[in-house]
Amino acid sequence: MAQIFPVWTNKIPVYIAAGTIILVLAIVGFFWYYGSPWYTDVGYRPAQPVRYSHKLHAGDLGIDCRYCHYDVEVSAVANIPPTQICMNCHKTIGTDNERLLPVRESWSSGVPIQWVRVHQLPDFAYFDHSAHLRAGVGCVSCHGNVANMEIVELKKPLSMGWCLDCHRNPDTQLRPRNEITNMNWTPPADQVQFARKVRSENNIAPPEDCSGCHR
Amino acid sequence: MTGRRVVFYLCLVCTAVIATGCFRGLPTDNPPIHVVPDMDHQPKYKPQEAGKFFPDGSAMRQPVPGTVARGQLHDDKAFFQGRDDSGQFLQMTPVHITSQLIERGQERFNIYCSPCHSRLGDGKGIMVQRGYTPPPTFHSDRLRQIADGYIFDVITNGIRTMPSYADQVRPEDRWAIVVYIRALQRSQNAGLEDMPEELRSKIR
DSSP states (O other), X not given: OOOSSXXXXXXXXXXXXXXXXXXXXXXXXXXXXXXXXXXXXXXXXXXXXXXXXXXXXXXXXXXXXXXXXXXXXTSSSOOOOOXXXXXXXXXXXXXXXXXXXXXXXXXXXXXXXXXXXXXXXXTTSOOOHHHHHHHTBOHHHHHOOGGGOSSOOOOSOOOHHHHHHHHHOGGGXXXXXXXXXXXXXXXXXXHHHHHHHHHHHTTOXXXXXXXXXXX | OHHHHHHHHHHHHHHHHHHHHXXXXXXXXXXXXXXXXXXXXOSOOOTTOXXXXXXXXXXXXXXXXXOOOXXXXXXXXXXXXXXXXXXXXXXXXXXXXXXXXXXXXXXXXXXXXXXXXXXXSSSXXXXXHTTOOOOOOSOSHHHHHSOHHHHHHHHHHOBTTBOOOTTTSOHXXXXXXXXXXXXXXXXXXXXXXXXXXXXXXXXX
């Protein structure tokens, strides 16, 4: 009489076990990689209503970030400059440049330019620019080298893990207060001693408890 | 035969998956994906957002004309207008001058004024090279003798082709800038008598 199960079926449990392990690893790996905000968020670079270039204004012309984002040191939100700030210069410069047409229209009609948001935390997370700048964290730590971007692009994931990575160990990210908008600042050799010193002097203690950011 | 085909397709899928991995962090128009969107967008307005409620489409409001917010009356004429009670410009800054104030003034001057006036205050900033009306140098006798309150007023209200900087620079910072401009004028017009005695012999 022929056997119902041929000999190779003895190996089925082994195949199933191995297959399950591989499948689980693949699924976990898939979400670990593709579900991470480095994949889902970073690189967002929406087209803006005006072809405004940070590379030209902040890079080549060397205008300080705070010329336009002038509330960043005193307020939670870094303001996007109103049309009036552009007109400080563009009443005289580039008056026949058509790329500036929407700016002039906004100026004469009083309707704000509708810039597209790039960096946006979920509404349940609390963030404050002024606290970070007072502690001496540079724009470049969180926004990348904006002065090199034609169009602003999301460079960091803005995830909770990313915030906490720095909050647990801010030593490498702190700089002197007058260097916060410098995009090309490099930490000196005694960076860690410097950071320890300002942290104890200014009592800098980034929150790690949930209520620090979810208030 | 079929086994080989299965392996082939598996390899194909794997390469595809790994290849899409290379898109990580590349510039894209697609907005961030909210994996769990629960409370990410709450029905509330944040600063500078657009809103449907008011006809002009903006969520932030202007103050009602004729109203003054608490603490915003600004009736200290000397501090907020740079003028004394008779309406004349103050000769001297009404704030206490410290070295921190001068440093603050230097930082603010370099941010807000240097694009046109240059860091030296000689009126040859980068905007002038790009076609802006050249401002006068601060190192002329007229501007050296001008009242402190006048410079404050120029920052607050602008003058002729120079725009107002009242929105960007707070009153206390405006006074810091005024003090710094005074230091700048002094430094560009320094004579031997400004040097400490013991260093004077070295310069000859």
